[in-house]
Amino acid sequence: MEAPLLDIRNLESFYGPIMAIRGVSLSVQKGQIVTVLGANGAGKSTLLKTISGIMDPEKGSVSFDGQEIQGDEPHRIVARGIVHVPEGREVFPLLTVEENLTLGAYTRKDRSEIEQDRQMVFDYFPILAERRHQEAGTLSGGQQQMLAIGRGLMLRPRIMLLDEPSLGLSPLLVQEIFDILKRLNRDEGVTMMLVEQNARIALELAHVGYVMEIGRIVMDGSAERLMESEDIKAFYLGHQ
Ligand code: ATP
Numbered sequence: 001m002e003a004p005l006l007d008i009r010n011l012e013s014f015y016g017p018i019m020a021i022r023g024v025s026l027s028v029q030k031g032q033i034v035t036v037l038g039a040n041g042a043g044k045s046t047l048l049k050t051i052s053g054i055m056d057p058e059k060g061s062v063s064f065d066g067q068e069i070q071g072d073e074p075h076r077i078v079a080r081g082i083v084h085v086p087e088g089r090e091v092f093p094l095l096t097v098e099e100n101l102t103l104g105a106y107t108r109k110d111r112s113e114i115e116q117d118r119q120m121v122f123d124y125f126p127i128l129a130e131r132r133h134q135e136a137g138t139l140s141g142g143q144q145q146m147l148a149i150g151r152g153l154m155l156r157p158r159i160m161l162l163d164e165p166s167l168g169l170s171p172l173l174v175q176e177i178f179d180i181l182k183r184l185n186r187d188e189g190v191t192m193m194l195v196e197q198n199a200r201i202a203l204e205l206a207h208v209g210y211v212m213e214i215g216r217i218v219m220d221g222s223a224e225r226l227m228e229s230e231d232i233k234a235f236y237l238g239h240q
Pocket of ligand 1: 018041043047
């Protein structure tokens, strides 16, 4: 098999004395969608923050494209093409949709290509095109989530780290957003790692899944295999 694009080995991260990541290893191949499932507080957000350099790990390694990047400054990590779409969307509320997208491309200078990519985002999310002159703070939760993803795309990510894109959205909207993520992966080749509490929708989207409990990976496998697992059914998929 090809060397993984992202390879995490024995990672440990702390908040002061609290050990939030307790020796996590996982890998993402180019072109894959990998999901990390887990309940509230399992450490999923901390894992993404440690990959994108918002937090420094205490131990272990994060390799991207064969190079160790753990402990690097977040802007250096973004420059490598690792783009984090944080939980809670965090769009700039007083800027318009269009301005948010342009700001998303802040590391780039190629104006005509930026315009092309903005058009690509509008093609995937037509509602954003309709609301391009509207202040982002006045969008619905689902539209803000779309904008956060769109802004991430403006950096031409080599991998996109998505923190709970389904959070707080209606099932219909979640389905819409996940369908778009699937198309972005299939048609644009965007590699993704997403952390989710919503196991069903995440496993439907992903190729590979990991299950995290209290800072550790307790199970992993192909998304199909995990969906069939009795433990996953009982603890994460409810009664079906
Ligand atoms: P959620 O979906 O609620 O974000 P999560 O799986 O992403 O859950 P994390 O947010 O990564 O979990 O939290 C992992 C652990 O670290 C939890 O025990 C949490 O209480 C703790 N933690 C998270 N943020 C902080 C912080 N800023 N200071 C101290 N402890 C924190």
